[in-house]
Amino acid sequence: MHELALSQGIVEVVCTRAAADGARRVRRVCIAIGALSPVEPNAIEFCFDAASRGTLAEGAVLEIRRPPGRARCRSCDRVVTIAGYDRPCPLCGEGRWVLVGGDELQVLELEVE
Numbered sequence: 638m639h640e641l642a643l644s645q646g647i648v649e650v651v652c653t654r655a656a657a658d659g660a661r662r663v664r665r666v667c668i669a670i671g672a673l674s675p676v677e678p679n680a681i682e683f684c685f686d687a688a689s690r691g692t693l694a695e696g697a698v699l700e701i702r703r704p705p706g707r708a709r710c711r712s713c714d715r716v717v718t719i720a721g722y723d724r725p726c727p728l729c730g731e732g733r734w735v736l737v738g739g740d741e742l743q744v745l746e747l748e749v750e
């Protein structure tokens with residue numbers, strides 16, 4: 638994965654929102670990296686500092702949440718938490734399901750001043 642490019646994308650989203658709010662700087666950014674996303678949270682954290690330098694988001698605290706993988710089982714039709722792409726439904730053992738969450742990379746909230 639290209640964590641630097643992804644971090645730059647996050648900074649861009651954050652700065653656009655902050656600028657629209659007339660903010661002078663961003664204090665805190667909260668993002669979600671789904672547990673099933675191939676994106677490496679440590680690398681994002683590391684790259685965020687470099688990507689935000691010279692922007693409204695410079696020095697902002699980055700908070701990373703890891704929403705679990707969620708899937709709708711094709712057999713029992715329930716939404717279950719799934720620990721990996723190769724795991725079966727924990728309720729009925731069926732291996733066919735459709736992912737409904739947990740692979741996202743998303744800006745959730747920001748705190749500006």
Ligand SMILES: [Zn+2]
Nearest residue numbers: 710713726729
């Ligand atoms: Zn099931």
